Amino acid sequence: MERRLQGKAIIVAGAGGIGDELARRYAREGAVVLLGDIDGAAARAVAEDIVAGGGTARGIALDGADEAAIAAAVALAQEAFGGLDGFHANFASFADGMGTADVTGLDLADWDEVMRVNARGAMLCARHAVPALVARGGGAMVWTGSGAAYIGEEMRVGYAMAKASLGALMRHVARTFGPRGVRANVVAPGVIAHPRFAEAIPEDMQRGFREATLLKSRLGRPEDIAALSALLMSDEGSYITGQVLSVDGGNTLRA
Numbered sequence: 001m002e003r004r005l006q007g008k009a010i011i012v013a014g015a016g017g018i019g020d021e022l023a024r025r026y027a028r029e030g031a032v033v034l035l036g037d038i039d040g041a042a043a044r045a046v047a048e049d050i051v052a053g054g055g056t057a058r059g060i061a062l063d064g065a066d067e068a069a070i071a072a073a074v075a076l077a078q079e080a081f082g083g084l085d086g087f088h089a090n091f092a093s094f095a096d097g098m099g100t101a102d103v104t105g106l107d108l109a110d111w112d113e114v115m116r117v118n119a120r121g122a123m124l125c126a127r128h129a130v131p132a133l134v135a136r137g138g139g140a141m142v143w144t145g146s147g148a149a150y151i152g153e154e155m156r157v158g159y160a161m162a163k164a165s166l167g168a169l170m171r172h173v174a175r176t177f178g179p180r181g182v183r184a185n186v187v188a189p190g191v192i193a194h195p196r197f198a199e200a201i202p203e204d205m206q207r208g209f210r211e212a213t214l215l216k217s218r219l220g221r222p223e224d225i226a227a228l229s230a231l232l233m234s235d236e237g238s239y240i241t242g243q244v245l246s247v248d249g250g251n252t253l254r255a
């Protein structure tokens with residue numbers, strides 16, 4: 001594999017099915033990676049595994065909805081790695097994901113939680129990462145969005161609204177800080193199967209998701225998201241900014 005991220009320092013905020021693979025891929029391409037998750041032990045375990053495999057990574061407890069924690073993570077990367085070249089905000093709350101209620105009956109506490117973590121947290125990441133990227137002479141912000149923002153699901157309207165908000169945030173960052181070398185993009189996954197997902201979603205539902213893609217052969221994998229994200233973090237992606245890029249097997253066919 002090409003080491004397109006050699007010499008770059010990248011924070012991945014949010015481990016888990018997709019985030020673990022983002023950290024592994026960035027490290028395999030040569031980046032030093034700070035992986036944070038609200039489950040600090042899980043983030044540390046992945047970082048240790050990366051280090052055991054010859055990469056450079058550090059895992060920390062990080063609440064992506066907590067401004068002080070985000071600021072501290074950025075400061076840690078600058079101190080430990082000498083600066084920051086990339087920030088991938090990948091964490092999410094799925095607080096309204098288990099219900100079947102539409103907007104008329106949704107639990108407002110769940111809605112508030114999803115907006116607090118997925119919209120406000122995403123904004124806090126930019127608020128603290130962008131100055132560090134500017135100080136470095138430029139860099140890349142990537143947010144993990146979701147096809148849910150575009151397809152009009154019958155439930156989890158808070159999740160969809162929060163993910164849709166990432167587009168506005170990303171375009172603001174791209175326009176405002178582009179002249180200072182900061183690129184900003186959203187990667188919007190379709191259904192991405194990983195062990196945590198497989199535990200939560202019954203097999204017949206997974207088959208339905210597979211049928212809904214244009215390719216039909218398989219569901220998405222964390223590797224699919226990591227491949228595009230690594231391009232966006234690398235100098236090969238240096239002319240890509242202000243975009244929402246779907247990785248969904250052709251599911252949404254967004255214009």
Ligand SMILES: NC(=O)c1ccc[n+]([C@@H]2O[C@H](COP(=O)([O-])OP(=O)(O)OC[C@H]3O[C@@H](n4cnc5c(N)ncnc54)[C@H](O)[C@@H]3O)[C@@H](O)[C@H]2O)c1
Pocket residue numbers: 013014015016017018019036037038039062063064065090091092093117121144145146147148188189190191192193196197
């Ligand atoms: N898997 C899919 O099908 C799919 C589809 C579309 C979008 N996404 C998006 O991909 C991203 C990763 O999802 P995943 O499928 O890997 O799920 P996951 O549950 O495996 O990972 C989510 C991670 O976020 C962490 N987290 C939750 N709240 C946090 C907080 N406040 N601060 C820090 N970490 C926090 C969790 O501990 C977990 O490790 C999310 O943004 C999700 O919305 C996933």
